[in-house]
Amino acid sequence: MEFYQLLLTLLFSISLWFLFRNKGKTSCKLPPGKTRSTWTIICENLEFYFLGRMGIPEKFIEDRMRKHSSQVFKTTLLGENVAVFCGAPGNKFLFSNENKLLQVWWPSTSSQIFPIESCLQEAYQEEGKKLNTFASAILKPETIQTYLHVMDSMIKQHLDMYWDTNEKVTVLPLAKILTFSLGCNLFLSIEEPLYIAKLAEKIKLIAAGIISAPVNILGSPLNRAIKASKFIRKELQALIKQRKIDIAEKKVSTTQDLLSHMLIATEVYGSMNEADIASKIMSILVAGFDAPSTTITFIMKYLAELPDVYGKVLQEQMEIGKSKGSGESLTWKDIQKMRYSWNVLFWNAFSTHKNPNYFPDPEKFNPSRFEGDRHVPYAFIPFGGGTRMCPGMQYARAEILVFMYNVVRRFKWTKLYPDEKIRFDPIPRPVRGLPIQLIARKNDSK
Ligand code: HEM
Numbered sequence: 001m002e003f004y005q006l007l008l009t010l011l012f013s014i015s016l017w018f019l020f021r022n023k024g025k026t027s028c029k030l031p032p033g034k035t036r037s038t039w040t041i042i043c044e045n046l047e048f049y050f051l052g053r054m055g056i057p058e059k060f061i062e063d064r065m066r067k068h069s070s071q072v073f074k075t076t077l078l079g080e081n082v083a084v085f086c087g088a089p090g091n092k093f094l095f096s097n098e099n100k101l102l103q104v105w106w107p108s109t110s111s112q113i114f115p116i117e118s119c120l121q122e123a124y125q126e127e128g129k130k131l132n133t134f135a136s137a138i139l140k141p142e143t144i145q146t147y148l149h150v151m152d153s154m155i156k157q158h159l160d161m162y163w164d165t166n167e168k169v170t171v172l173p174l175a176k177i178l179t180f181s182l183g184c185n186l187f188l189s190i191e192e193p194l195y196i197a198k199l200a201e202k203i204k205l206i207a208a209g210i211i212s213a214p215v216n217i218l219g220s221p222l223n224r225a226i227k228a229s230k231f232i233r234k235e236l237q238a239l240i241k242q243r244k245i246d247i248a249e250k251k252v253s254t255t256q257d258l259l260s261h262m263l264i265a266t267e268v269y270g271s272m273n274e275a276d277i278a279s280k281i282m283s284i285l286v287a288g289f290d291a292p293s294t295t296i297t298f299i300m301k302y303l304a305e306l307p308d309v310y311g312k313v314l315q316e317q318m319e320i321g322k323s324k325g326s327g328e329s330l331t332w333k334d335i336q337k338m339r340y341s342w343n344v345l346f347w348n349a350f351s352t353h354k355n356p357n358y359f360p361d362p363e364k365f366n367p368s369r370f371e372g373d374r375h376v377p378y379a380f381i382p383f384g385g386g387t388r389m390c391p392g393m394q395y396a397r398a399e400i401l402v403f404m405y406n407v408v409r410r411f412k413w414t415k416l417y418p419d420e421k422i423r424f425d426p427i428p429r430p431v432r433g434l435p436i437q438l439i440a441r442k443n444d445s446k
Contacts, residue, residue: 030081087357094385114283138262144394178293236277244274284392352380411441416437
């Protein structure tokens with residue numbers, strides 16, 4: 001991951017970060033912090049980059065909150081003036097004021113990878129809203145629950161194929177294969193592993209291109225992302241065209257997958273052509289690619305490190321397992337019962353999640369802190385908030401919990417590198433991908 005990739009990601013990645021650009025309006029009141037000068041640009045960018053490499057990006061925020069303001073400070077990243085809103089009030093402000101006091105800004109790479117007719121930022125903001133409406137409509141819980149049994153059986157097959165046959169596995173690459181295959185299957189009924197691997201490669205290039213330097217020359221990350229985007233959109237358009245024909249000729253079920261659901265729901269998609277739909281599906285595949293596999297990897301890491309947490313997750317999942325007949329699949333009701341397991345979620349959004357004022361002893365992995373309803377509003381925001389809250393949350397929740405249900409009942413595991421470092425580039429990941437030793441549990445958990 002290149003230096004500029006990291007910084008670009010920072011600018012648009014999570015909801016804590018919003019960017020307002022001071023388009024020459026020197027009279028407006030600016031928050032405290034470093035002003036823009038060549039020296040400041042170099043120092044701020046380098047510091048953020050190296051703290052990420054060291055696995056402590058939160059220090060960048062904490063230091064500036066201490067030095068400038070615990071509410072909002074300004075800094076400069078990628079040649080842009082950036083205001084960083086902090087704490088629960090900062091989150092509340094961001095989530096409540098989009099399109100009023102704040103506008104989302106996208107890096108110029110986006111317009112080349114996700115081309116639309118107009119290149120104006122306003123047009124992209126409009127597309128962003130459409131994406132959220134589109135994704136929320138496809139990924140609503142009522143639809144997802146009808147595919148839960150498919151998720152469950154695919155996850156079981158994945159464990160049979162890649163985990164049961166090995167004593168040692170590396171979690172991150174396997175989690176990526178699993179979550180992307182689930183997406184391809186549930187969204188598009190694509191099952192062929194080699195084709196899925198090819199699509200995954202292209203999606204990876206797109207994700208890397210969005211957060212790369214805006215340089216479109218042969219072989220540059222942006223150039224490769226543009227080519228990958230063209231490839232994916234062409235494939236998806238052909239698939240959508242064929243699916244429309246198959247639905248019209250009643251050759252396939254209208255509930256076959258999320259694509260069919262989408263195509264028959266004309267009230268939402270009526271005005272969208274095939275290119276639009278292909279582009280939105282591609283965005284969903286990109287948005288849903290990294291986060292669930294990263295979350296699964298960190299869950300595996302913490303469960304290996306904390307046997308008491310593993311024990312509680314196992315107990316919860318065994319209870320659910322006991323209530324089911326042999327071979328009976330999980331239901332949406334079962335997912336709702338997995339309360340403790342859902343609290344075992346991965347920890348980011350530094351100015352609140354790592355802030356002892358909101359969460360005492362924040363470095364300690366303690367899922368019990370999320371029991372009940374006692375945290376400060378706007379402090380815990382793993383899926384963002386406001387109008388741009390993650391539309392994939394229920395889908396991600398289902399796939400992560402179904403995975404946990406299956407994995408803890410089959411295995412215990414230990415880390416092969418107890419001190420494996422975490423690096424943020426900018427998504428956190430164990431540097432070796434979390435290799436683990438599996439120990440099969442002796443019970444009928446399949
Ligand atoms: C653990 C898993 C996940 C986490 C933690 C997560 C988190 C987030 C966050 C924080 C945002 C808001 C970003 C912003 O404000 O700019 C977001 C947006 C989004 N997420 Fe997720 N996400 C996850 C899984 C997924 C999955 C599985 C999908 C799709 C299947 C998905 C689809 C999207 C889309 C389409 C957006 C853009 C919404 C918009 O721009 O309005 N996410 N996600």
